[in-house]
Amino acid sequence: xxxxxxxxxxxxxxxxxxxxxxxxxxxxxxxxxxxxxxxxxxxxxxxxxxxxxxxxxxxxxxxxxxxxxxxxxxxxxxxxxxxxxxxxxxxxxxxxxxxxxxxxxxxxxxxxxxxxxxxxxxxxxxxxxxxxxxxxxxxxxxxxxxxxxxxxxxxxxxxxxxxxxxxxxxxxxxxxxxxxxxxxxxxxxxxxxxxxxxxxxxxxxxxxxxxxxxxxxxxxxxxxxxxxxxxxxxxxxxxxxxxxxxxxxxxxxxxxxxxxxxxxxxxxxxxxxxxxxxxxxxxxxxxxxxxxxxxxxxxxxxxxxxxxxxxxxxxxxxxxxxxxxxxxxxxxxxxxxxxxxxxxxxxxxxxxx
Amino acid sequence: xxxxxxxxxxxxxxxxxxxxxxxxxxxxxxxxxxxxxxxxxxxxxxxxxxxxxxxxxxxxxxxxxxxxxxxxxxxxxxxxxxxxxxxxxxxxxxxxxxxxxxxxxxxxxxxxxxxxxxxxxxxxxxxxxxxxxxxxxxxxxxxxxxxxxxxxxxxxxxxxxxxxxxxxxxxxxxxxxxxxxxxxxxxxxxxxxxxxxxxxxxxxxxxxxxxxxxxxxxxxxxxxxxxxxxxxxxxxxxxxxxxxxxxxxxxxxxxxxxxxxxxxxxxxxxxxxxxxxxxxxxxxxxxxxxxxxxxxxxxxxxxxxxxxxxxxxxxxxxxxxxxxxxxxxxxxxxxxxxxxxxxxxxxxxxxxx
Numbered sequence: 001x002x003x004x005x006x007x008x009x010x011x012x013x014x015x016x017x018x019x020x021x022x023x024x025x026x027x028x029x030x031x032x033x034x035x036x037x038x039x040x041x042x043x044x045x046x047x048x049x050x051x052x053x054x055x056x057x058x059x060x061x062x063x064x065x066x067x068x069x070x071x072x073x074x075x076x077x078x079x080x081x082x083x084x085x086x087x088x089x090x091x092x093x094x095x096x097x098x099x100x101x102x103x104x105x106x107x108x109x110x111x112x113x114x115x116x117x118x119x120x121x122x123x124x125x126x127x128x129x130x131x132x133x134x135x136x137x138x139x140x141x142x143x144x145x146x147x148x149x150x151x152x153x154x155x156x157x158x159x160x161x162x163x164x165x166x167x168x169x170x171x172x173x174x175x176x177x178x179x180x181x182x183x184x185x186x187x188x189x190x191x192x193x194x195x196x197x198x199x200x201x202x203x204x205x206x207x208x209x210x211x212x213x214x215x216x217x218x219x220x221x222x223x224x225x226x227x228x229x230x231x232x233x234x235x236x237x238x239x240x241x242x243x244x245x246x247x248x249x250x251x252x253x254x255x256x257x258x259x260x261x262x263x264x265x266x267x268x269x270x271x272x273x274x275x276x277x278x279x280x281x282x283x284x285x286x287x288x289x290x291x292x293x294x295x296x297x298x299x300x301x302x303x304x305x306x307x308x309x310x311x312x313x314x315x316x317x318x319x320x321x322x323x324x325x326x327x328x329x330x331x332x333x334x335x336x337x338x339x340x341x342x343x344x345x346x347x348x349x350x351x352x353x
Numbered sequence: 354x355x356x357x358x359x360x361x362x363x364x365x366x367x368x369x370x371x372x373x374x375x376x377x378x379x380x381x382x383x384x385x386x387x388x389x390x391x392x393x394x395x396x397x398x399x400x401x402x403x404x405x406x407x408x409x410x411x412x413x414x415x416x417x418x419x420x421x422x423x424x425x426x427x428x429x430x431x432x433x434x435x436x437x438x439x440x441x442x443x444x445x446x447x448x449x450x451x452x453x454x455x456x457x458x459x460x461x462x463x464x465x466x467x468x469x470x471x472x473x474x475x476x477x478x479x480x481x482x483x484x485x486x487x488x489x490x491x492x493x494x495x496x497x498x499x500x501x502x503x504x505x506x507x508x509x510x511x512x513x514x515x516x517x518x519x520x521x522x523x524x525x526x527x528x529x530x531x532x533x534x535x536x537x538x539x540x541x542x543x544x545x546x547x548x549x550x551x552x553x554x555x556x557x558x559x560x561x562x563x564x565x566x567x568x569x570x571x572x573x574x575x576x577x578x579x580x581x582x583x584x585x586x587x588x589x590x591x592x593x594x595x596x597x598x599x600x601x602x603x604x605x606x607x608x609x610x611x612x613x614x615x616x617x618x619x620x621x622x623x624x625x626x627x628x629x630x631x632x633x634x635x636x637x638x639x640x641x642x643x644x645x646x647x648x649x650x651x652x653x654x655x656x657x658x659x660x661x662x663x664x665x666x667x668x669x670x671x672x673x674x675x676x677x678x679x680x681x682x683x684x685x686x687x688x689x690x691x692x693x694x695x696x697x698x699x700x701x702x703x704x705x706x
Contacts (some may be wrong), residue, residue: 027667079600144447148604187673190647190665192545193567198648198666206669216545216647217605222639222678225605250571252578256613286575288555294543294569295551297650299663310652312378313551316559319567320540325575329597 027203036085039066043194052163057096061125062106068121073114136167138338143173154187156202157248159235169268170235186212193293206294223263236269242331243344255331264333281326294319380556391420391436398443405516414478417457421474426467432634489520491691496526507540510601511553512588539565541595546646577614589622596697597634597681608684617686634679647672
């Protein structure tokens, strides 16, 4: 997608180096970092230089591919195994990370010699990233059908291109609609506590020159009530067999409010987000993150221009910080997948697999 | 109420000076400011040293009382009129401000000489503040009946003692319950964009030694869904004839979520908050405040310990910032008034007037 008029991806491979946009310094600084080996790539994932399941997966795939490319021919399998371990330990719960590294390793080791294995690893990492981009584009094409010539969309958190290699999930329909000449306006929930909406989604939209306004998460219901939201599109961290969706904290609130106000509420998700081992949202554990994310906020200090963390509440006060919530399927109008828009229920989910 | 074990009020009169807690520096610094004349008091109101309709009203009353006390006997009425004008211009939409200044002026000018007028003005300002405190205590007594021996209450924004002279509205039942030996736990919505929950309500609760946790506004629905909220109590900026309530942005969201989860949702309000000239919430105009409140956050910088404003979103992004929203009466279980707990409808509201 566009950054100041130039086209970028979140992460890519260039001359045996993994290059990626440094996301923690966004939106105040646009910077490309490059990494030379699997250790560095794993560290970047751990420190959230890159985030979002899709983007993490592709990054790990590239990381293992450069490990293969740089491995000695004598200890080829051992060195790949070592790199794989390091990469998989970087964010142990991200499903895509495992999927990408497993495929790249398989490709590297299934060739008859190390030389061919190196080429195969690089080719596989590139192919998987390409497939992900295509899958997001399909989501975009499917979701675009939901958008009228003039649409006001509300989104929560960041399920944009920065969370994938390109296009994104929830944002892909918006980018497709823009390219089709439709006039789209986006309400961007700032998405406390980590503010991915204000920091990342708004930055993506500004670069794509799509009209948008950031709002306090508290204001989403007000704009729905006033009839200023035509539909909602959000991403998903996990979709259960019955269509219940785990996503960023606050998604459940917005879904209930959308239903109450008769506004369609869509979840956009690639197939890898569906977890067919999970019967319903009740089985999905909710990660409790550090209370500091709530007690503090981070941004660019007005006085110094530097990144600064500020405390918001009294030192005596504690906070609770569930990172995700569960939106029961009954609040979801449909799930936008690369294979079409389906209802959030067992039957329709089974059909696409 | 308690501040580090000592008892304070939000604002009081002491030797012809108006003293008040400096609220913008809370919760990181506890400081009492004093003001010698109506000009200084008006400036303090304008700069939000004191905020909350009830506290502003009492402050303005005290401001006019000291203006009367210091006025020349020769130009008594003129000087009071001048002070009144300055005070009324400080926050022109706050109803209580007008009510308090009008009563104090009336008291000053209805005596047969300036000397007696001065005494009457001081006495009236004190009496009005005392009445407000009593009214808040009545709200506390009424609302306390709703709280079981162990209750988990969710509140939004700050309708605590800092918003009045003492006790508060939404928080008064909690303080009464604590004193009755009940075990109360409070979920404190941080209340973006101005964070009155994180900054003020949590500070009040910490000082009263009442268990609480600050949460992102996004997490309120999640805790309701999980069955961890027994009831909600919020304040009100204005109550319409039909029971619709205008309150801090986000109140509507939490009310809808409470109803969806079968959780009682109460609004606490003194009689002065009811606006019987307004038929329904649709007639209440919503103040749109500066977008900077959303694009920035303010707190105590970790690096310097100083108050710092940080930018959260890209410089290219705009924000929308409605300060209030309307909660239709159908989402409100009851309104806690000094005269009892009533249903939010025309009939019951008429009865208490």
